[in-house]
Amino acid sequence: MISNNTNNQFINSLLKKFLNGQKKDSINQLENYIKNNPRDTKALYNLGVMYQETNNADKAIEKYLKVIKKDKDNWQSLTNLGLQYFKKRMYKKSNKHH
Numbered sequence: 001m002i003s004n005n006t007n008n009q010f011i012n013s014l015l016k017k018f019l020n021g022q023k024k025d026s027i028n029q030l031e032n033y034i035k036n037n038p039r040d041t042k043a044l045y046n047l048g049v050m051y052q053e054t055n056n057a058d059k060a061i062e063k064y065l066k067v068i069k070k071d072k073d074n075w076q077s078l079t080n081l082g083l084q085y086f087k088k089r090m091y092k093k094s095n096k097h098h
Contacts, residue, residue: 010033011042011043014029014033015046030043030050041070044067045063048077061084064081
């Protein structure tokens with residue numbers, strides 16, 4: 001089992017790669033990580049952000065919903081979910097989460 005600190009370092013390294021333009025590779029690595037660590041809400045949230053930043057609203061929404069299912073008070077996922085629904089012109093859902 002990998003320690004929580006090691007997980008955070010790994011996720012942070014993927015975020016840096018993503019910001020430096022290695023978007024597809026970072027997303028693929030984080031998807032694989034989540035397959036082995038499905039309860040890691042920080043990883044799910046960050047994958048949602050990566051999808052959001054690459055204009056993949058449907059996948060971003062999917063990840064934010066998973067985070068909220070595990071942590072209903074995760075305000076960052078709630079806010080981003082509302083924004084994604086707004087972008088898709090799903091205003092009633094957007095108001096519910098924003």
